[in-house]
Amino acid sequence: MSVNNIINIKTKSSEVFVGDEVFNVLNEYLRPYRNCKIFILVDENTLQHCLTELITQNKTLHNAEILEIDSGEENKTLDVCYQLWKTLAEYKADRNALLINLGGGVITDMGGFIASTYKRGIDFINIPTTLLSQIDASVGGKTGVDFEGLKNIIGVFNEAKGVFVYPNFLKTLDKRQMLSGYAEALKHALIKDVSYWKELKKGMLSDTVSWTNLITRSVNIKNDIVLNDPLEKGERKLLNFGHTIGHAIESYSLENDKRPLCHGEAIAIGMVCESYISNMINDLTALELENITSTIMSFYTPYKLDESNYHAYIELMKNDKKNETAEINFTLLSKIGKADFNQEIGVDLILESLSYYNSLKDK
Ligand SMILES: NC(=O)c1ccc[n+]([C@@H]2O[C@H](COP(=O)([O-])OP(=O)(O)OC[C@H]3O[C@@H](n4cnc5c(N)ncnc54)[C@H](O)[C@@H]3O)[C@@H](O)[C@H]2O)c1
Ligand SMILES: [Zn+2]
Numbered sequence: 001m002s003v004n005n006i007i008n009i010k011t012k013s014s015e016v017f018v019g020d021e022v023f024n025v026l027n028e029y030l031r032p033y034r035n036c037k038i039f040i041l042v043d044e045n046t047l048q049h050c051l052t053e054l055i056t057q058n059k060t061l062h063n064a065e066i067l068e069i070d071s072g073e074e075n076k077t078l079d080v081c082y083q084l085w086k087t088l089a090e091y092k093a094d095r096n097a098l099l100i101n102l103g104g105g106v107i108t109d110m111g112g113f114i115a116s117t118y119k120r121g122i123d124f125i126n127i128p129t130t131l132l133s134q135i136d137a138s139v140g141g142k143t144g145v146d147f148e149g150l151k152n153i154i155g156v157f158n159e160a161k162g163v164f165v166y167p168n169f170l171k172t173l174d175k176r177q178m179l180s181g182y183a184e185a186l187k188h189a190l191i192k193d194v195s196y197w198k199e200l201k202k203g204m205l206s207d208t209v210s211w212t213n214l215i216t217r218s219v220n221i222k223n224d225i226v227l228n229d230p231l232e233k234g235e236r237k238l239l240n241f242g243h244t245i246g247h248a249i250e251s252y253s254l255e256n257d258k259r260p261l262c263h264g265e266a267i268a269i270g271m272v273c274e275s276y277i278s279n280m281i282n283d284l285t286a287l288e289l290e291n292i293t294s295t296i297m298s299f300y301t302p303y304k305l306d307e308s309n310y311h312a313y314i315e316l317m318k319n320d321k322k323n324e325t326a327e328i329n330f331t332l333l334s335k336i337g338k339a340d341f342n343q344e345i346g347v348d349l350i351l352e353s354l355s356y357y358n359s360l361k362d363k
Contacts, residue, residue, distance in 0.1 A: 007216050011159060011223055012230050016139055018165040018215050023057040026164050029125065030060040030098075037097040038064040039088065041111040043071035046103040049172040050129045054102060064100070065091060069107075073254055073263070076106045076145045078154065084114050097122045101160075104130035104177075105137030105263065108160075109152070112143030116158040126160040129169040131181025131211075132264055135188070135218035138163050140226040140239075149255055150319055151247045157231055165219075167211040178204060179299060180264030183242075185214060187271060188221040190292065191238045194337030196221075201295050237341035241331040245350065246270025248316035252309060261303065268300045272360065273353035277345060278333040280352075288336050293360055302361035305354050313354065314347055 006019040017025050030038075038061060042051055047068055055061045067087060069080055088097070101111030101124060108126045115124035128138035144155015170178070182204045189197035196217055204214075222239065229235040250266035261269075275292045278284035305313075317328050327344040334340055 007212070009216070009219055009223055011139065011163075012141070012227055014159045014162055016163040016165065016219055016223070018134075018167070018212055018219065020166070020168060020212075022164045022166050023054070026125075026127075026162075027058055027060065029162050029164075030058060033096075033098045033123075034060055037091065037093050038100065039067050039091070039093065039097065040064045040100045040102055041067045041069070041084070041107055041114075042102050043069055043075075043104075043107060045071050045172075046107065046129050050102055050127075050169050053166075053169075054100075054127065061100075069110075071103075071106070073106055073146070073250075073260070076110050078145055078147060081110065081114055081117075081145060084110075085118055088114070088118050093118070093122065095119045095122055098161075099124040100127060101125070101138075102127045102129060103133070104128065105133040108133050108138045109143055109155070110145055112141075112158060112160060113145055113155055116143055116156050121158070123161045126163045128163065128165060130173055131170055131178050131215075132184055133181075134165045134167070134170070134215050135181060136184040136222060138165070139219055139222055141230060146251075146254075149251055150316070151251050165215055167215060170211060176262065176265075180262035182299065183264030183268040183271070185218050186296070187239070187242055187267065188218045190271065190275075190333060190336060191241050191331070191339040192221045192225075192337060193217070194335075197336055201291075203299070234341065237329075237331055238339050239331075240341070241333070241339055242267045242271035242274055244270065244317055244320060244328060244330050245273045245313070245353070247320060248313045249303075249305065251316050252312055256309075265300060265303070268296050269303060269305070269357055272296050272357050273350075274330060275333060276353040276356040277330065277349055280349060281345070282332040282340065282343070283334040284332070285335070288333075291336065292333075297360055304361070305358055307355075310351055310354060314350065317350070 009016040099115040101108045126138040128134040141157045141159040144152045147153045246267040253261040279289040330343045331341045332343045
């Protein structure tokens with residue numbers, strides 16, 4: 001639904017608003033919190049690029065306390081949560097307090113977790129500022145942090161009271177981060193919508209791209225899936241396409257690379273590998289595999305998956321929270337726009353898919 005250029009998407013227990021005028025709605029949302037303590041969680045980049053605009057447009061926030069953390073996935077940890085819980089306690093935040101998460105997926109994941117656990121849960125609102133968080137991370141109620149080198153292993157399901165997507169925040173995001181977010185859009189298209197895939201293939205910098213349109217399409221795909229299966233018992237696993245292998249590569253890179261991969265960059269590699277597996281044991285045709293790999297390889301800088309790391313990748317996959325048994329669990333494509341979850345795959349085929357990715361890089 002769209003009123004006054006604001007698109008409104010109903011989620012399970014909340015709402016997502018998208019558009020250049022979302023802050024008008026936010027002002028209404030903040031009314032009940034006028035006499036409550038309000039905290040805004042930022043990192044140094046959203047402090048610099050997004051906070052002033054947010055506060056200028058929302059009077060209720062003039063007296064908000066700003067909680068700043070260092071940017072980056074390496075800070076999505078329990079140690080940082082500890083500091084933030086401590087700060088909330090020092091400010092004597094009570095159960096009526098509100099936390100506004102202003103940032104990318106690191107801020108919305110961790111802020112959601114802090115709010116969900118502090119005093120058994122205070123309200124939080126997400127204002128995502130990266131493409132990745134606007135189209136994916138801020139929606140759907142998954143909150144959490146990384147732990148002992150494993151991605152998102154500590155967390156809870158809990159929806160934000162509202163998600164306010166202001167596409168103009170993307171103006172200060174660099175190309176690398178835009179591409180990282182684009183990977184999740186490609187994922188949405190691959191698992192659910194072939195016509196969306198055809199549009200995304202043209203490239204994100206093409207004149208035809210409207211950010212509001214892209215955000216809305218992706219959020220709708222994700223939200224429809226989450227509505228059917230909020231706690232990931234079944235259908236929601238579709239959203240893990242590219243993530244079984246992608247998360248392992250991301251975690252390894254985070255611990256070992258001087259310049260670690262971004263989440264979406266790792267997921268792009270994961271999608272190539274998992275498309276290869278989809279071609280080998282599911283119904284994805286060779287032509288479709290070529291369509292997917294050539295598109296992804298044209299967007300993302302090739303990355304070397306060192307054979308000496310293969311064992312570590314597999315160990316990380318075995319530890320992944322998506323696995324219900326000792327087997328490694330995948331979501332695989334049956335064609336572009338359709339996927340199947342709960343596909344158990346043996347180690348040999350996974351290793352083959354990593355080598356397949358490496359072979360593309362050399363072409
Ligand atoms: N909860 C979910 O359902 C879900 C889904 C997908 C991804 N995730 C998580 O999201 C995280 C990745 O999110 P991300 O890619 O947004 O990373 P991020 O939060 O680290 O943001 C990327 C970088 O962009 C900067 N930034 C943010 N907004 C900016 C702006 N407007 N202008 C300039 N710079 C800006 C940040 O400071 C950071 O340096 C991962 O931890 C991933 O696990 C969660
Ligand atoms: Zn993801």
